[in-house]
Amino acid sequence: MNRAKLKKNFLSYYDFNLLFVVLFLSCFGLVMVYSTSYYSAQLKLGDGAYYMKRQAEFMVIGILLMLWVATRDYHAWARLWFLGWGVSIILMILVNFTSFGIDFNGKKRWLGFNGHALFQPTEFVKVAMILVTAVLISKMNRYLGTMRSIRMIFYFAILPFGLVAMNNLSSGIIIAGIVVGMYLVATREKWSVWLLTGVIAAAVLMAKFGTGLLLNLPFLHQYQLSRILVWNHPEAYPQSGGFQVLQGLYAIGSGGLFGKGLGNSVQKLGFVPEAQNDMIFSIICEELGLFGAVCVILLFLFMLYRFMVIANNAPDLLGSMMVIGVMAQIALQVFLNIAVVTNFIPNTGVSLPFISYGGTALLVLLGEIGIVLGVSRQIQFEAEEEESSAEEESEPAAQIRSITSAGR
């Protein structure tokens, strides 16, 4: 394969729509992190811009990482699938069972040294599981959809899932969601979709109305149980668990149609704790109103739409599955985050992609977007890759046009 030719053609297609929406959301996130954290950062750290500056550093590094990842062939990442899987397990074991794990608010979620937190390995596990699942699915041929394929994926997924869910159920749910989502898209059969829907619905109904039953379930932690109780009746626990949820709801409710104006939230003044983290969406609602909230949701929908277009046109199933994995992760996180903030589901710590404060999450997400962009760049080349450079110059260009127009 002549690289020069490839490179030239790579430049000819680039999903600028996706790139733009990612950059826009990251910058918007930076503004919101500044707005939400200024007051508490000024009070506690003496520097109102502290969180904003840290997030900006990660954002710059993340964007460079994204652009670099996008220049590589995505197959190179796929080849690392088993390594990634192994490293994930090692990291999770280190976090859960050794002194390298650092706990915040009673939960061991950070990996670090002597109490200096470095990063959250669960974010890494998410990428690794996307790669693992994509590779497994693309390698299964005929038996995709059979019990054998399910077992295969289950064996690979159960260990990381279990290790993550031990201390961080919400991340566990996301990992499970990614794997199950990717598998469901790839298989022909439909019964599993209905089964899944039924299970989720039953769980929700039980949580909502069968509280007594829940109390006897052995596998739920005390804090998870109390969150369910709070979810049912936040007003009944205004001083304890319901505080954060209630304050978030107050923020949303008091925002109105157009909000109080950027920077004018009062709920961030100590009422919504750590407003720059998981609860940032409630402050977006308070400051920018329903209008701002819908705009943010539409931006995410547009981003997901671009993922779908890229997945549909990827040169091979591996590329498609990788994109679908990223898509599943972002869709799940957006949904879960907003659902928690609006008290649609019980409180669980899921951050809003690209917007919530969090260095590791932002870095990993931008890296994933790099992979997606890398896939998008190869869309039109499957013909040439096989056929070498005998092709007419005008030919790829015409394909690009057809792809882009199809994409819209």
Add this chain to the structure above:
Amino acid sequence: MKTSQPTTESPKEPKKTKRIRRFMQKKLASAYLLVALALFVLVGVIVWIIYGRGAAYSRIVLNQQTVNSSVIPFRRGTITDRNQTVLAASEQVYNLILDPSVILQGNADDQAATVAALMNTFGYTQEEMTEVLTQNANSAYVRYARELSEEQKTAFETYRTEYNSGKDNVGKVSNTGVWFESEYKRVYPYDSLACTILGFSGTDSSQGNWGIEQYYNSYLVGTNGRSYGYLNRDGVIERTTRSAEDGATIVTTIDYTVQRIVENAIQEFIADKTVDNVGVVVMDPKTAEILAMATDSMFDLNNPQDLSARYSEEEISAMNDSEKSDALNAMWRNFAISDTFEPGSTAKVFTEAAALEENLAEADTTFDCDGGEQVVDRYIRCSHRHGELTFEEALGKSCNDAMMQMAKLMGKSVFAKYQNLFGFGRLTGIDLPGEASGILYTEDKMSSVDLATNAFGQNFTCTMVQMAAAYCSVLNGGSYYKPHVVKEILSSGGDVIEEVGSTVVRETVSKSAVEVLKNGLAMVVSDGTAKNAVIQGYTVGGKTGTAEKYPRGSENYVLSFVGFTPVEDPELLVYVVVDNPHSKEVPKYTVKDTAVPLEQKIMRSLLEYLNITPAQAFDADAEAPREPETDADGNIIDDVVTPAVREEMDEEVPEGGFVTPADDGPPAEVPTDAEGNTIPAEEREDAAEGEGEEGEAEGEGEAAEGEAAEGEDAENGEDAENGEAAEGDDAENDKDAEDDAENAEGEDEE
């Protein structure tokens, strides 16, 4: 979809590559739709929260704010005099806050104990307490009493602690139901001292009104702190406090003692007479620092809304709101910077300065005063027929004729240039609000008559501070400093934030010219119009000024005197303006029995306090003949063109018979400025000519008679012109409406 496209191009190869299949695309699309649907459900939830619960939640949000966070007020900055004497400061006081909702939650014993505590320490009655608690039963915040002292607060808190720790006491005094909110109260320890300079600040400590309080408000205010509490995830109240940042301290150039002396002298001065205004400015000519600035209008800064010093109870109650606010503004107004008037002869020094600078005259140049000057169509008189005068004598004797000759020599443009250079017609930039600029003729609007009358300080207006600052520039050797009342600004911790200091705005005259001018000004006191300004042991210079107010002939004068000492190296300048003095005992006040003695008295009191060394040489050689008593001879002459001329020699002027020479009587009223037309009424022209001839032909005494004889005619002429003047003023309104309005006292009556 494009999947089919490559297939057509390379039929065999693509089959190798496993691509996403159509059913997967379909599933992906339905998954996407599912996600979109789910997100729209969430949007629906948000809509429900906003429109279903929004109102209630907004209320809760507001309630939380008031309950959980409180403002820690900043302390407004202190204002001190130049020696750190505090002139204005903020004192901490406390508001008593009751929280009936908390108090009433307690059992009957607790409630009774709390009420008893309030009654015992603050002397409230049982009924009062019951009423406030029952009427505000659901309220969490009732500001029951304001401005309690630290002692009262401590008394209550001690009582509460002791009562609650006593074993035999029934019930507990509520800890959270009664609390104190701190606040600052502005206090002016010397009540009315320097009231017009300081201005005042009320209960809202972020605002200042008038004076330094207003001008330096941005420095005086600090930033409020905040104490807020919230419940953390574990339901524990966390309280965080960010302390307030206090305002800066303003160190003024004012000297408490000097200000006190000046104010007392003014009060003593006005005790036996009525005046429109009295203003005194005391400055250091070397830096244009204002040591004192006072007017006769005094008010209590601790109670600035109180009009009782000026009006009776009935008058105040009869006022409506706008009348009341007018009366208050008139009382708060700083005459020394906000009011303009015709300066009169005090301005002559600037005409001479211009003549020297332009090399049109030297110290030994002589002028011949023949009693007046014919300017275009009118004859403008001098106070006397001075005969031959040296340059210095022209100032010393205050000769109008010499000034007119000089002005004529230099012409309008040069004259206007120097007026501008000395700061007339423009703001001095003094650091106080409400400064006026006065009205001047611009070069193109100035007629020859205007030039002639302006040369001796008539027919244009200025403020006290303009005049004082211009004098400082002459006395210190030619540097025009921006007059100022603030020396430096200190942080609340005492570090210097800003050195306001003295800034040279421009150079006015050369050092050599200054020496000549100072000799002339010294002559005013030693052998001129202000002999009673002499202070034993000191060399004093100065210049008097007398200007008749509008309408001319009404015998209302603005009398002024600028005095300074020592002449050789002036360290102190005292400028006194007495506006329209009258009393039953004295038929007519002149500058020599108003402004000059007031200035002399103030300066004499200040010399020792300010440690200004007496000048021995001057003392020995020239003191005796310059006893202040000489003024009794009636030799003290002032110098005004207007009917004020009569003050020169009272005995020679028949009562009521003195007549303004038609042209100089109402110089400011001449409509020429506005209309560009210098032709006055014909009769006036005749009269002026006739009179001019007589004046020239006859001696001083006879000139007065001549004036007397033609009094009637000339007065008529003046009346006729007053009508025109009104038009002229209207036209001028366009030019400078604001200043004109400020000048209204001079021009309105017409």
